[in-house]
Amino acid sequence: MLKEFREFAMKGNVVDLAIGVIIGAAFGAIVSSVVTDLFMPVVGAVFGGLDFSNHFIPLASNVTATSLAAAREQGAVLAYGHFLTVVINFLIIAWILFLVVKGINRFRRSAADVPPPPAPPTREELLLTEIRDILSSRN
Numbered sequence: 712m713l714k715e716f717r718e719f720a721m722k723g724n725v726v727d728l729a730i731g732v733i734i735g736a737a738f739g740a741i742v743s744s745v746v747t748d749l750f751m752p753v754v755g756a757v758f759g760g761l762d763f764s765n766h767f768i769p770l771a772s773n774v775t776a777t778s779l780a781a782a783r784e785q786g787a788v789l790a791y792g793h794f795l796t797v798v799i800n801f802l803i804i805a806w807i808l809f810l811v812v813k814g815i816n817r818f819r820r821s822a823a824d825v826p827p828p829p830a831p832p833t834r835e836e837l838l839l840t841e842i843r844d845i846l847s848s849r850n
Contacts, residue, residue, distance in 0.1 A: 765779045767788040771786025828832065
């Protein structure tokens, strides 16, 4: 059973999938940083200095904090600013993956459009060609 599991786990597709998940997680962290550190401050500046990450609606009466982290410790909150940031993360990741898949498909189409080289003549065809040439030279 252990041998079967090892064979399954070491198949090319499983290893490729694991590598894809690891790279995807790292890519997600990069996009999250781009959204949080680069994109959202610009959006906040356009809208008058708003910081969307700390926008929330308190759902418990004892929530008096002004930051999201402190408010979550005090009770239930509806963190719509954090949700907006996550949605923007998703949209950026989806857009980049769309562009990557589009590029891969374009590459595959251009590779598929190139016809394969013609097959070399078989031995029989070569012999028949020689016979034809000999017969035509006799006339």
